[in-house]
Amino acid sequence: QLQLQESGPGLVKPSETLSLTCTVSGDSINSNTYYWGWIRQSPGKGLELIGNIHYSGNTYYNPSLKSRVTISMDTSQKQFSLKLMSVTAADTAVYYCARHRVTGGAGMGYDYWGQGTLVTVSS
Amino acid sequence: DIVLTQSPDSLAVSLGERATINCKSSQSVLYSSNNKYYLSWYQQRPGQPPKLLIYWASTRKSGVPDRFSGSGSGTDFTLTISSLQAEDVAVYYCQQYYSSTWTFGQGTKVEIK
Numbered sequence: 613q614l615q616l617q618e619s620g621p622g623l624v625k626p627s628e629t630l631s632l633t634c635t636v637s638g639d640s641i642n643s644n645t646y647y648w649g650w651i652r653q654s655p656g657k658g659l660e661l662i663g664n665i666h667y668s669g670n671t672y673y674n675p676s677l678k679s680r681v682t683i684s685m686d687t688s689q690k691q692f693s694l695k696l697m698s699v700t701a702a703d704t705a706v707y708y709c710a711r712h713r714v715t716g717g718a719g720m721g722y723d724y725w726g727q728g729t730l731v732t733v734s735s
Numbered sequence: 736d737i738v739l740t741q742s743p744d745s746l747a748v749s750l751g752e753r754a755t756i757n758c759k760s761s762q763s764v765l766y767s768s769n770n771k772y773y774l775s776w777y778q779q780r781p782g783q784p785p786k787l788l789i790y791w792a793s794t795r796k797s798g799v800p801d802r803f804s805g806s807g808s809g810t811d812f813t814l815t816i817s818s819l820q821a822e823d824v825a826v827y828y829c830q831q832y833y834s835s836t837w838t839f840g841q842g843t844k845v846e847i848k
Contacts, residue, residue, distance in 0.1 A: 658828065658839055658840070658841050658842050659785065659828060659830075659839040659842075660839070661836070661837045661838070661839075664837075672835065674836060675836060708784055708785075710784075712832070716769075717769065718766065718769050718771050718773075718791065719773060719790075719832050720775070720787075720790040720791070720796075721775030721777075721787050721790045721830060721832065722775075722777075722785070722787060722830075723787045723790075723796065725784035725785055725786070726784065727783075727784055728784050
């Protein structure tokens with residue numbers, strides 16, 4: 613059974629960099645059929661895609677966050693990571709990592725999610 | 736960006752009754768090369784991450800109860816819960832992954848009447 617687990621600081625100061633890691637267990641991270649994503653949910657709000665990464669190294673970032681975001685992958689550790697620079701209170705949210713599956717060349721959506729981790733931006 | 740607008744924002748349904756949630760896309764999410772709609776539905780129970788219910792607009796993910804069904808075409812899509820159960824209390828989201836920027840609807844909260 614695939615499991616994803618987010619880890620990282622729960623409190624980040626304004627203007628600093630938010631760093632989170634997602635550890636994947638139970639399946640391969642370097643498969644051509646998966647994209648790995650970060651999605652966030654501000655308190656009481658909806659879902660916002662931050663970006664995706666493929667094991668080939670291809671990345672996609674939400675244009676609204678692109679100037680501040682880096683997503684990377686360490687296949688040997690079965691981990692992928694998020695860095696969000698210059699954070700403000702507006703970046704306070706639950707951050708989820710998730711897997712987007714592609715089957716028969718067609719995407720299926722995010723079929724597995726981590727439990728999420730709350731990151732608060734405050735001094 | 737493709738905007739997904741869900742309606743209603745919330746609804747209260749009696750146990751055993753039908754719940755219907757709509758999702759309208761600002762443009763087509765039909766991938767013409769494989770004739771599939773790149774639209775999914777998720778359920779998010781309180782304190783839990785979203786759970787994939789439906790993909791390609793109408794294909795139920797393995798293990799999802801058959802009271803959940805997805806339908807639609809063009810730019811209008813529907814998630815139907817045929818007989819609401821207590822465990823279906825949640826917020827439901829549609830999501831498109833057709834355009835380069837994947838987006839979610841604002842969510843619909845389903846409660847028991």
